[in-house]
Amino acid sequence: MMNPFKNKSGMTLMEVMIVMLIIGGSATLFFSKIKNTNSKIKEAVRQFGVLTRDLHNRAKLQNKTFRLVLDLKEGETNKGDHSYWVESASGSRLSNKESLSSPYDKKKKSDKDNSPSDPSDFERDDRFGKSAKSLPSGVYFEDVEVRQLEDPVTSGRVFIHFRPEGFVDESIIHLKYNKNLRWSISIHPLTGKSYITSEYITLDDLNE
Numbered sequence: 756m757m758n759p760f761k762n763k764s765g766m767t768l769m770e771v772m773i774v775m776l777i778i779g780g781s782a783t784l785f786f787s788k789i790k791n792t793n794s795k796i797k798e799a800v801r802q803f804g805v806l807t808r809d810l811h812n813r814a815k816l817q818n819k820t821f822r823l824v825l826d827l828k829e830g831e832t833n834k835g836d837h838s839y840w841v842e843s844a845s846g847s848r849l850s851n852k853e854s855l856s857s858p859y860d861k862k863k864k865s866d867k868d869n870s871p872s873d874p875s876d877f878e879r880d881d882r883f884g885k886s887a888k889s890l891p892s893g894v895y896f897e898d899v900e901v902r903q904l905e906d907p908v909t910s911g912r913v914f915i916h917f918r919p920e921g922f923v924d925e926s927i928i929h930l931k932y933n934k935n936l937r938w939s940i941s942i943h944p945l946t947g948k949s950y951i952t953s954e955y956i957t958l959d960d961l962n963e
Contacts, residue, residue, distance in 0.1 A: 840884065
């Protein structure tokens with residue numbers, strides 16, 4: 756007797772339903788993963804906005820110079836997570852080109868957090884975390900622009916200073932996820948407030 760539920764290609768109704776369930780389940784897991792990833796990225800970007808404003812205020816109240824250290828490691832091809840932390844020093848510290856960035860060098864002696872020794876008197880400020888904060892998986896610093904530097908920093912470490920006089924190094928942090936998603940976090944030199952844009956913009960774009 757011919758099976759009434761058997762289609763021309765030979766698949767039964769039950770087999771079709773199983774295939775549809777598998778496809779539906781896979782799609783649900785995929786979109787759920789994308790949603791969770793986007794939430795983590797948005798939270799990481801939001802944290803930068805809160806942190807920069809906090810550093811600007813603390814610098815004035817405590818008469819200290821804070822610097823936000825961004826570790827780009829060997830650039831976007833590096834397999835290790837890009838990370839950041841905060842360091843501080845008493846009083847006002849003027850920055851120059853030499854103090855705004857440092858190359859990544861595996862041969863340098865490192866401390867407990869694998870950070871190369873720093874000849875300046877800046878020290879890790881544990882109030883902002885005893886260890887470096889890593890960016891979410893898949894997210895990395897594409898580059899960082901600082902007004903005093905001629906070119907964007909694409910590897911190594913870059914420092915953004917917040918001084919007790921209320922001045923901040925004018926800068927833009929560029930974050931990237933995969934190939935298409937990009938964010939620009941611009942830091943206002945007078946207020947320390949961060950402005951977030953879901954595209955790649957430069958310091959020159961802001962001036963224009």
